């Protein structure tokens with residue numbers, strides 16, 4: 001079981017990551033807005049800027065998903081439920097949490113989950 005101090009360290013990692021992602025999302029939003037406001041003088045410019053805007057949107061979507069996971073992990077820390085697998089209620093290994101602080105499943109369940117998706 002992760003000690004209070006270890007959880008505190010992971011919480012800090014999550015908080016830092018959260019701030020980072022929030023500013024990333026803000027950046028891509030600004031980017032999209034900027035690209036959409038740009039005067040496109042010819043087709044080439046348009047294709048170029050719309051693909052940039054698409055990339056920014058994809059990044060924003062991915063980051064939003066991660067933000068949701070981080071927020072849910074932070075909530076779990078507050079509720080004292082952090083580090084417990086969502087599927088089997090077993091404790092998630094600390095080294096797994098260190099690699100992915102917002103992990104919701106233990107290694108075993110993660111594999112089952114990934115296999116189901118395929």
Ligand SMILES: [Zn+2]
Pocket residue numbers: 085086087088089090105106107108109110
């Ligand atoms: Zn599990």
